[in-house]
Amino acid sequence: MQIERGPLNALAENQLPDGSRILVDNSSETVFALNATAGAAWAACSAPTNLSDLTKEMQRSFGPDVTEDLAAQAILELQKRNLVTASLIAPKTTTRRTFVATMGKVALPLVVAMTLTEQRAHAKTAQSTVPHSHSPQPYPVLPDRNKPCGIIEKIFGLCK
Numbered sequence: 001m002q003i004e005r006g007p008l009n010a011l012a013e014n015q016l017p018d019g020s021r022i023l024v025d026n027s028s029e030t031v032f033a034l035n036a037t038a039g040a041a042w043a044a045c046s047a048p049t050n051l052s053d054l055t056k057e058m059q060r061s062f063g064p065d066v067t068e069d070l071a072a073q074a075i076l077e078l079q080k081r082n083l084v085t086a087s088l089i090a091p092k093t094t095t096r097r098t099f100v101a102t103m104g105k106v107a108l109p110l111v112v113a114m115t116l117t118e119q120r121a122h123a124k125t126a127q128s129t130v131p132h133s134h135s136p137q138p139y140p141v142l143p144d145r146n147k148p149c150g151i152i153e154k155i156f157g158l159c160k
Contacts, residue, residue: 001051001086001087002049002050003045003048003075003084004047004048004084004086005045005046005084005085006085007082010025011023011024011025011032012024012026015039015043019061020033020034020036021033021034021038021039022034023083028115029116030113030115030116031113031114031116031119032113033111033112033113033114034111035111036061037058037062037107037109038077038078038109041058041071041077041109042083043057045075045078045084051071052068055067055070058071058074073109077109077111078111080111081111083111
């Protein structure tokens with residue numbers, strides 16, 4: 001079984017201190033947020049690999065609690081968003097006891113995608129004020145008043 005990164009080659013990538021990652025596809029203006037588990041799987045398939053080697057690489061990040069089943073779940077999450085390609089991966093059925101024991105040690109992989117347009121709309125509606133004893137003062141206005149700049153755009157310097 002071969003696992004490799006998908007057709008999205010022009011991704012801007014930023015690893016956050018907690019191990020999670022933000023990927024931005026400028027061609028489709030899509031932002032992908034990967035939690036630390038999915039981020040470790042993404043990092044492990046920087047070169048073509050297989051499930052066994054990917055699991056070992058993820059274990060270097062999280063310890064021996066990472067199983068092939070968890071690695072397979074991470075690949076399936078990345079595959080749903082076309083971030084990786086892989087031949088058939090079917091996670092093994094684990095017992096409930098094993099599953100619950102693993103959950104306490106390593107988070108389940110999660111990949112969330114949002115277009116920059118959706119992110120801008122969210123940033124615009126999420127504007128709030130700073131509590132002040134006399135009267136609330138709004139946060140400083142962003143450089144382009146007609147186009148709100150969200151946190152993802154700030155991280156990657158996409159604001160005007």
